[in-house]
Amino acid sequence: MSDPIRSSGRSTVVSLAVIALVVGGAATAFAYTAGWLSPDRLTPAKMTDAFAPPGGPALGHRRNHAKGVCFTGTLEASGGAAALSKAQVFAAGKYPVVGRFNLGTADPMAADGAARVRGLGILVRTPDGQQWRSAMIDAPVFPVSTPQAFFELLKASGSKEPDAMMSFAAAHPEIAGFGGWAKSAPFTASYAEERYNSLNSFVFTNAGGEKSVVRWSLEPEATPVTVSADELKQRGPDVLTSEITDRIAKGPARWTLVVTVANPGDPTADPSKAWPDDRRKIEAGKLTVERIEAEPDGPCRDVNFDPTVLPAGVSVSDDPFPAARSAVYAVSFDRRAAEAAHYPKSAK
Amino acid sequence: MTEDLPRFTLLQRLIHWLMAIGILSMLFIGVGMVSTVTETHLALVSIHKPLGVALFALVLIRLFVRLTSGAPALPAALPEPMKLAAHLSHYALYALMIAMPLLGWGMLSAAGYPVTLWPGATLPQILPESRELHTLLWNAHSALSFAFFALVLLHVAAALFHALVRRDGVFQQMAGGAR
Numbered sequence: 001m002s003d004p005i006r007s008s009g010r011s012t013v014v015s016l017a018v019i020a021l022v023v024g025g026a027a028t029a030f031a032y033t034a035g036w037l038s039p040d041r042l043t044p045a046k047m048t049d050a051f052a053p054p055g056g057p058a059l060g061h062r063r064n065h066a067k068g069v070c071f072t073g074t075l076e077a078s079g080g081a082a083a084l085s086k087a088q089v090f091a092a093g094k095y096p097v098v099g100r101f102n103l104g105t106a107d108p109m110a111a112d113g114a115a116r117v118r119g120l121g122i123l124v125r126t127p128d129g130q131q132w133r134s135a136m137i138d139a140p141v142f143p144v145s146t147p148q149a150f151f152e153l154l155k156a157s158g159s160k161e162p163d164a165m166m167s168f169a170a171a172h173p174e175i176a177g178f179g180g181w182a183k184s185a186p187f188t189a190s191y192a193e194e195r196y197n198s199l200n201s202f203v204f205t206n207a208g209g210e211k212s213v214v215r216w217s218l219e220p221e222a223t224p225v226t227v228s229a230d231e232l233k234q235r236g237p238d239v240l241t242s243e244i245t246d247r248i249a250k251g252p253a254r255w256t257l258v259v260t261v262a263n264p265g266d267p268t269a270d271p272s273k274a275w276p277d278d279r280r281k282i283e284a285g286k287l288t289v290e291r292i293e294a295e296p297d298g299p300c301r302d303v304n305f306d307p308t309v310l311p312a313g314v315s316v317s318d319d320p321f322p323a324a325r326s327a328v329y330a331v332s333f334d335r336r337a338a339e340a341a342h343y344p345k346s347a348k
Numbered sequence: 349m350t351e352d353l354p355r356f357t358l359l360q361r362l363i364h365w366l367m368a369i370g371i372l373s374m375l376f377i378g379v380g381m382v383s384t385v386t387e388t389h390l391a392l393v394s395i396h397k398p399l400g401v402a403l404f405a406l407v408l409i410r411l412f413v414r415l416t417s418g419a420p421a422l423p424a425a426l427p428e429p430m431k432l433a434a435h436l437s438h439y440a441l442y443a444l445m446i447a448m449p450l451l452g453w454g455m456l457s458a459a460g461y462p463v464t465l466w467p468g469a470t471l472p473q474i475l476p477e478s479r480e481l482h483t484l485l486w487n488a489h490s491a492l493s494f495a496f497f498a499l500v501l502l503h504v505a506a507a508l509f510h511a512l513v514r515r516d517g518v519f520q521q522m523a524g525g526a527r
Binding site: 012015016018019022023026027029030033034035041042043044047129130131147302303304306308309310311312313315316320322323324326327328330333334336337338340 | 375376379380382383384385386387388389390393459460461462464467468470477479480482483486487497501504505508509512513
């Protein structure tokens with residue numbers, strides 16, 4: 001006969017072991033989900049860190065496209081894209097816009113002439129309470145095909161190894177498209193003379209439920225005037241900011257919003273690949289920039305131009321970048337918001 | 349030995365187990381969605397917001413039912429410190445269930461993000477846009493999520509301790525099952 005107390009003691013040990021297993025298993029699953037057991041996982045925080053220059057990020061500022069200036073204006077939709085998307089922002093009408101001209105640099109004090117990439121972010125509000133946010137750049141293609149490759153590019157460009165970029169380019173030949181543009185595209189001396197491209201593809205859904213995969217661009221009304229890189233540098237570190245401020249003070253600047261529709265089989269998931277020139281293009285409306293405001297006092301300072309903030313009728317496609325941008329922009333926003341005390345109080 | 353203790357009502361048990369699944373999912377979704385840059389990020393975020401609203405609605409119903417139906421007493425034999433721990437941990441769980449959705453909604457409002465439950469359905473902004481407010485609420489939402497998960501683990505461990513070691517019928521008060 002077994003001793004009842006000992007057997008009860010043994011069963012208590014077994015029970016406690018079961019409890020420990022359940023709690024430990026749940027905690028482990030949680031840790032795995034959080035990425036704590038996967039040091040190689042590309043987290044939004046890691047990607048955000050990778051933008052920082054060697055001296056660390058500029059506290060209180062965006063972690064990339066850190067230098068910029070705010071604007072307000074209107075998007076006057078022509079209704080041209082209303083057959084493709086049911087979003088109110090494409091129905092004929094005028095909608096208010098808060099936007100930001102910016103430079104593709106992590107340094108908010110960078111000289112305007114030193115930045116190869118220029119960008120434009122917009123937030124459009126429609127009367128139905130929805131928003132369309134988009135952040136575009138002037139490059140015609142993105143450097144790489146995947147967020148992972150972009151992370152490796154950031155690492156390689158910040159690396160002290162002399163051949164880091166060479167070996168990156170060898171592993172990612174798609175960078176040649178962007179590289180060719182960066183090397184040879186002429187500079188202009190104005191944000192108003194640039195064409196800004198979504199690069200990422202999105203899905204438009206119309207009222208009938210039909211879907212089209214699209215990219216969009218803002219094509220400037222102003223005629224681009226080429227200046228040499230040296231001349232641009234000579235005009236001072238804030239040439240683009242002062243130029244756009246002076247220009248808009250004299251009168252608004254306009255862009256045409258052009259939506260390009262992909263054909264079946266086009267590389268919708270790869271922003272490093274342009275679509276053929278003959279694809280259907282639709283004029284969706286005009287962006288008018290009416291007023292420039294310095295960032296420290298401006299309405300764009302606290303706007304996260306998250307490209308996944310979309311109205312019903314526009315959604316993400318198989319392009320992996322908008323998800324990654326959303327995750328990383330959120331970290332950038334959370335950090336700079338927490339560092340608000342470091343941000344300049346006023347432009348004056 | 350299992351006492352024949354009174355149970356929670358069927359409605360209370362139903363809400364409890366629905367919320368148990370919802371809250372556990374929510375904690376995993378939350379910690380997962382901020383850990384990846386893949387498309388999973390957007391998929392998880394798109395579940396996190398409507399699920400949070402659903403859980404907030406459920407906890408309000410639950411609180412009402414709790415205040416009207418009460419809760420069955422713990423076994424008389426349960427030591428006082430364990431009773432105290434049980435009561436305090438339940439207050440904390442209720443506080444977290446109510447606070448977490450409000451903190452999440454508030455922090456998105458303070459950041460100026462539209463709180464989109466599904467395409468076209470947006471919640472109103474409940475706070476003015478403010479970097480300081482966003483940071484405060486973001487920190488609270490984040491820190492409390494880990495406290496919430498720890499408390500859930502403690503709750504599970506205590507429930508299993510009642511079920512497997514003390515066998516005092518407390519587990520059956522919420523689990524139901526044979527008497």
